[in-house]
Amino acid sequence: MPDVRPKIMIASLGTRGDVQPYVSLAGELNRIGVDVVVSTGEGFEDMIEQAGARARPVPVNYQALLQKPEIREALHSLKGMIKAARQSIALQRDVARVLWETGLDEKPSLILFNLKATVMTLVGRRLAVPTLPTALQPATTPTGDFPLPLFGLPAMGSFLNRKSFGVGRMLMKAGLRPLLNPLKLEAGHELAMSGSSIDGFMPNNQKALTLQAFSRALVPTPEDWSAENWQCGYWFTEPDAEYQAPEELARFLEAGEPPVYLGFGSMPSRDPGDLTRTVVGALEKTGQRAVLATGWGGLLKEELPAELSERVFLIDKAPHSWLFPKCAGIVHHGGAGTTHEAVRWGKPSLVCPVFGDQPFWGERIFRIGAGPEPIRQKKLTPDNLAKALKDLENPTYGQGAEAARQIIEQEPGARGTASRVLSLVPKDVT
Numbered sequence: 001m002p003d004v005r006p007k008i009m010i011a012s013l014g015t016r017g018d019v020q021p022y023v024s025l026a027g028e029l030n031r032i033g034v035d036v037v038v039s040t041g042e043g044f045e046d047m048i049e050q051a052g053a054r055a056r057p058v059p060v061n062y063q064a065l066l067q068k069p070e071i072r073e074a075l076h077s078l079k080g081m082i083k084a085a086r087q088s089i090a091l092q093r094d095v096a097r098v099l100w101e102t103g104l105d106e107k108p109s110l111i112l113f114n115l116k117a118t119v120m121t122l123v124g125r126r127l128a129v130p131t132l133p134t135a136l137q138p139a140t141t142p143t144g145d146f147p148l149p150l151f152g153l154p155a156m157g158s159f160l161n162r163k164s165f166g167v168g169r170m171l172m173k174a175g176l177r178p179l180l181n182p183l184k185l186e187a188g189h190e191l192a193m194s195g196s197s198i199d200g201f202m203p204n205n206q207k208a209l210t211l212q213a214f215s216r217a218l219v220p221t222p223e224d225w226s227a228e229n230w231q232c233g234y235w236f237t238e239p240d241a242e243y244q245a246p247e248e249l250a251r252f253l254e255a256g257e258p259p260v261y262l263g264f265g266s267m268p269s270r271d272p273g274d275l276t277r278t279v280v281g282a283l284e285k286t287g288q289r290a291v292l293a294t295g296w297g298g299l300l301k302e303e304l305p306a307e308l309s310e311r312v313f314l315i316d317k318a319p320h321s322w323l324f325p326k327c328a329g330i331v332h333h334g335g336a337g338t339t340h341e342a343v344r345w346g347k348p349s350l351v352c353p354v355f356g357d358q359p360f361w362g363e364r365i366f367r368i369g370a371g372p373e374p375i376r377q378k379k380l381t382p383d384n385l386a387k388a389l390k391d392l393e394n395p396t397y398g399q400g401a402e403a404a405r406q407i408i409e410q411e412p413g414a415r416g417t418a419s420r421v422l423s424l425v426p427k428d429v430t
Helices: 016-031 045-050 062-066 069-074 078-087 089-106 119-127 158-187 247-254 272-286 320-326 336-344 358-367 382-391 395-409 413-423
Strands: 007-011 035-039 110-113 131-135 210-212 229-231 260-263 290-293 312-315 329-332 349-351
Touching: 007 016, 007 089, 007 119, 016 035, 016 045, 016 336, 016 413, 035 089, 089 119, 089 158, 110 119, 119 131, 119 158, 247 290, 247 312, 272 290, 272 382, 320 336, 329 336, 336 349, 336 358, 336 395, 349 358, 349 382
Parallel strands: 007 035, 007 110, 110 131, 131 210, 210 229, 260 290, 260 329, 290 312, 329 349
Antiparallel strands: none
16 A cells, blocks of 8 residues: 655754754654654754654764854854855755755655755745644744844843844845745746745645744743644753763762753864863862763863863763753753753753854843853953852752742643644545
């Protein structure tokens, strides 16, 4: 018999934090009988296949890209980001074309995409299938509650907060134009229909449901959002019951009080050596036990003094869902995934943001009482980091994080989202 399972395509471009939650959702969709295709950058194929989905990679490796000096520099200024985006326009155009061709080849029943993969709206129009935008941060739907989170703006009042989203959309559309216009010209009039590609597509001309995949614990649902904005909660990866930690790490964790975790994920720092020396200097002052994660270049192994080896353990990476429950607090860059993972386990956080939405998440952690006031990574010193690390031990921050954890437990998450998405697949394919 031919396979009659509905097929859903997920397109999410970016670093691990932009991919892992979508793979978690793919796993839940696969569990309830959906054929899932995930298209993203190179290097995530194993993760995707372990979730029971099929990988269709596009020709870009974001880890390799982030190791380039010019890209590292770009992450630390708006001017640098604009320059890097202009320089990579040919690469972005190639990626958009591959996503377009992959979508037409797969012919899914429904499409989900993130903000970097809005070309999928054109695919949805061509195939006449529901195409739903998704967001791991509140970046696309205007609200007066806060300004657009992507540029580190301060609160400006309800009117200007809403206007900031309009400015953001103008910039997004300007950036998308050179990527999408060539495809529109080639593909025909149906792709030139009214409506922004940012907002997805529904064959019945209704507004597409937007999956707002972040927790109400951190961002209470704005009252001025319309009904098609569904705040479904973050799509967490469930702990792997079969995961075996390296023996040395397991022994370190068992040898004393729960350590503080320090790691900056996929964010390469401007000067990894200096950042590592700052972290080491702070830990020398506090005397705390710590686990340091090098990630994609934020910290350097060779800068760790031998005399700290008994109370500071260095790792390349470990599953957050396994490690964070064993830690006393989490120090991180403020990516949406790490921020949610910390409060998921009721752990207080210190956020040291670099750019983009990271300052927003740092402010949110501080606002809900789940951690100290954030410190920009470029402003870290051994003294102010040491003070914040000791402040992180304040029990009120643990209470704030625990309150957030209880809210997260009640949200739909990946499993609830999968069920609702399946209900939107056209009936003739289920």
